[in-house]
Amino acid sequence: MKTRLILPFFAACAALAQPPQEVKRIDEPFKVGIAGYTFHKFKLPETLAMMKRTDVHYLCIKDFHLPFKSTDEEIAAFKKTCADSGVTGYALGPIYSTTREEIDRDFAFAKRVGVNLIVGVPVTVDANKKRHPSPELLKYVGTKVKETDIRYAVHNHGPDGIPYATADENMGYIKDLDSRIGLCLDIGHNARANEDPFEALEKYKDRVYDIHWKNITEFSKKGHGIEVSRGKLDYAQFVKTLRKINYTGVCSLEYEKDMDDPLPGIAESVGYFRGVMDTLR
């Protein structure tokens, strides 16, 4: 019996082990959020449960979770439900708007919801129902941002024929408009259009008001969404750029794979992003 008591004691004496070192986490300038579209097959309670589970606290609100026709009471109830899960709805969108009246609606709704950012896609629709970028509507957005001081971020959608393909194209439309009109940089769609999203982020740093992060299988139109840990974009470059430009907005995951059951992919992606952040220091 004696050896059993003595050996652990000796082993412990011989140990001289150092205590572990605690990981040092950087207080990032930006926040981590999720783009509402990720949850387009889920109602708000399920959405919030998935956000809670993955410890994400900022939501870009889509109309299927909070319709334009919501009453002030319904808006208050929505915000309370979010707050109860520790979630803040920080922006609306992306919203596709085709007329001045719809732009008016968007800004009026943002004001009622109490957010100071709209992610938008102002388009005209031709006789064949094809949508086109609308510099005219963007000019009108300029009058609205002056009137309301609510910012407006134009979302880029890559090479799919949906209007506003790249950050470069979008800056072409907005560069001479009120600076409160900026970009929602969708880094997956940038890359699918063969535009380096992180170069664009740095180049247009003063006009990037929202970011959709994701990863893709290839840098072409054929590229599709995948768990962020498994795609081709270089997230170390992403986080370095976010810090370099001191981006203070929200980076919202838009996860577009397994949309019937997105939680594991969201979790893997959020974990990956945090792993990159914790390692760059």
Next chain:
Amino acid sequence: MKTRLILPFFAACAALAQPPQEVKRIDEPFKVGIAGYTFHKFKLPETLAMMKRTDVHYLCIKDFHLPFKSTDEEIAAFKKTCADSGVTGYALGPIYSTTREEIDRDFAFAKRVGVNLIVGVPVTVDANKKRHPSPELLKYVGTKVKETDIRYAVHNHGPDGIPYATADENMGYIKDLDSRIGLCLDIGHNARANEDPFEALEKYKDRVYDIHWKNITEFSKKGHGIEVSRGKLDYAQFVKTLRKINYTGVCSLEYEKDMDDPLPGIAESVGYFRGVMDTLR
């Protein structure tokens, strides 16, 4: 109408965007796996579905998924089911063994399953049913590794009063035994015992045959399991050490939170680990 057609063209010309740069992934010396205990509330098919979902291909087999009494046909069926999900069972354990007969059973079973590694905890049980480390049984394990050439990794369990607390303690028992007896380093339990797991990994690099990775809320007995992205261990230090010592074994996640519904936490943890790997280069 003209502006609509001309503007995108001009914007595109003005672009001069660089193409995105593809992330460079390092071909790690080690493999990523999962410790079967993570799934102790799940049958094999559910276990394999979760592994497939998180793209993990190595399983440390627990007896609740493959009982000792399995026939050769049952073992073959188990292995085929695993293979159909792209999973290899690479080791058995942890197995608690209290007699020479049980050690014989463990090695005979490993041989039948076709694995060359047992994660084990050889103990004696006193009159009060308290378990103690058993240097005598470890000596017997030494004769078995010589006889079978199957390696045996002693699992450390930290400050909970379960035998074999730390790597230092365990090396005290095994250092003079056959070198095919080594350690299964449980980095969470090391840290809960205030032993730096990565220092231990480097110090005992020639005797570490398996690793359980996880993260914990604090470096003390009170510390409990948490998503790897949210705990205190420094995973950059972990990955650096794995590469430095050229660890060629499996690193198996042992996830012990939300054990009724572990998939999101497993996914977040696996994503985090991959984020750290991709960032260190």
